[in-house]
Amino acid sequence: MRDNRPLPREDAEKLRQLALAVIETEADAVTALAGRIDTAFERACTFILDCRGRVVVTGMGKSGHIGSKIAATLASTGSPAFFVHPGEASHGDLGMITPQDVVLALSNSGETGELLTILPLIKRLGAPLIAMTGNPSSTLAREANVHLDVGVDKEACPLGLAPTASTTVALVMGDALAVALLETRGFTAEDFALSHPGGSLGRRLLLHVGDIMHRDQAIPKVAANASLQQALIEMSEKGLGMTAVVDAEQRLIGIFTDGDLRRTLNRPLNIRDTLVSEVMTPHGATVPAEMLAAEALQIMDEKKINGFFVVDAAARLIGAFNMHDLLRAGVV
Structure with missing residues (x-):
């Protein structure tokens, strides 16, 4: 276990440079995302706006973590949503999805096995499928009603293995969806407070x-x-x-x-x-x-x-x- 003595200057500088490289890589990836807010994005928003049920978000691994956050953001900004684990979906949780819902599936490769397993069942239900992948040629992208491209040139991880820039970009695309829908629905601060009664905004807006x-x-x-x-x-x-x-x-x-x-x-x-x-x-x-x-x-x-x-x-x-x-x- 290290003591509290400061690192040698060269070691400290290396740590700072590594951190800055991560930030630069992820910032570039997010900036590139702006060019993909196109007709596909508009169609995805239209599917969700026309949805009579809920937005069902699904994804495995790190994509699942990002999907869970996107579902929470959608739900708190006027677009009812929840997260379903694709592994559990094939063992009964698929019953949570109805034809009135919209499915938002996240997979960087677009070839995640657990998602492809339930893909035919989603199609049979007739629920619109929005895919968010980093591979427009993937199975998930091809089979979706709408594909949102969240691909990145490289991950911030120097090994190119750990999802870093790709998960950041997916999260940003999810936020873009949520905020665009919020504005279009005319969702207000008072509406937000109703779903956040325990937060400071809820206290400010709901207390009489x-x-x-x-x-x-x-x-x-x-x-x-x-x-x-x-x-x-x-x-x-x-x-x-x-x-x-x-x-x-x-x-x-x-x-x-x-x-x-x-x-x-x-x-x-x-x-x-x-x-x-x-x-x-x-x-x-x-x-x-x-x-x-x-x-x-x-x-x-x-x-x-x-x-x-x-x-x-x-x-x-x-x-x-x-x-x-x-x-x-x-x-x-």
Whole structure:
């Protein structure tokens, strides 16, 4: 086992040059792919857009790993898809494929045995077949309804054996399909969030104000005839840096915040005798519970405020939240 001493300069330089050579080889391969976005690509997109079932992606070995990722990308961007292992397909999983589906098969050689075994069955089903290979003359390419050429001049592996540039190019072609389909379908960020509710985008786009606001006894509020001292106690106990001032019907008539307190302290007032209604900000900005939390955050940024009170359609106070609540919810 090596110690932590740095490599000799010549060894370190060799490692860097090898890495740069890999990056250059794969970058060149991806650049060459641009010339193959042609009518075949358009037909592949049309098959998937017209698909009444799902896109069934299949491939062996490294192509299978790439295919699994392509299936996941398609599924999360508006084109329902799943991955089927071709070896398992010939032992029962072929029943997962229906005539309404589109099959996307990946094989660099286009001669992968497991794929060719199930090829006649796919053809018998009548499911359109899109082949993604590095060999346009291969069996898989010839038998497909559409062939997408993902061939490379050379692999980044110096032995020319390990799939490197070829898998990168296949992955990029898959991303090109997914994004082209996404745009054509009019797939939105909100649609994306619905399939990613656990991610940060899902939290930003799916959370509503009502999901994060403080309710009932946790809402800081005082009556209009409360003293400034009582308002300060309420603010301290509820910990939101503000309190609502409400009438007898719980309608919001004003707010008092930390900022109002700083401005009040510049005046010669007795906090026990002064009514909070005399120093509050009348009305104040409010939001409905149905508003997206991300929209509320944008308004807070624009207005340079740190929190909101939430009211219903009758202007009755039903909740409150501040920037810390948005942070905890992952909206910020």
